[in-house]
Amino acid sequence: MPELPEVETTRRGLAPNITGARITTLIVRERRLRWPVDRRLPELLKGQRLDAIGRRGKYLIFEFEAAALLIHLGMSGHLRLVKPSAPPRRHDHLDFNFDNAQVMRFHDPRRFGSVLYLREQPLEHPLLKSLGPEPLGNSFTGADLHTPSRGRHLAVKSFIMDAHIVAGVGNIYASEALFLAGIHPRRAAGRISLDRYQRLVTSIREVLAAAVEKGGTTLRDFVNGSGEPGYFAQCLNVYGRKDEACKRCAGIIKQQTIGQRASYYCPRCQH
DNA sequence: CAACGGACCTGCCTGC
């Protein structure tokens, strides 16, 4: 479900409702996520005030007064505010109860998500420290892709989906950005000029920013922290459009598997 | 080091 725009949409939906509030109780119904949830999480967080919600790539960083919580939604996770009286349903693994009567619920059927308690500075944590530049940050440039790509033979689509190269470009938006930049997803990363990488960086930023603007892409049942769906799906040029007409040239959109992920492109527009 | 496949899970859709 969630790529960077969906994570950012979630962050924006939650922040105004729970920032500044304190945890009263934390309920953990299922500890078996990607990494086991710390047994002592309820006591560790009890009474702590939430100062801010940040984001790095697809990770949400909940900054409490004396610690931080790192949450990743994996493939099927979501965080939503629910009514205190709402009974938990299947796969509702954690409830964060705040002293302003808000309840943030973590739901994740596939359990690829994670909820990690951090004692150190969040950005020093190995999972965050090794991330590449933030695609929507001001300092992300063509050189950030061009330089580390030299000598690399893997497909450019797999390359830009590597979070250590650039943080948070997932399967949907990788296909979309490559379409906008006119680059074939299978092209070897090391055989793309700086000029074209600059164009690609612009396309990545454009597609992510537009998707954030529309509240993310709702493919199945994505909704933000307040329960509203996203509207970017109607803006997709290639993702999920196999055998349909290219919106630019009217050619036929192709689907291919690249790096074990479904990839979509227009063979006439992308080289 | 780079590239690749496997691993972790459940839900949903398709086709027989």
Next chain:
DNA sequence: TGCAGGCAGGTCCGTT
């Protein structure tokens, strides 16, 4: 209707 098979928005880790 039932069931097997394939696929899904992520990413870490082990093996070549």
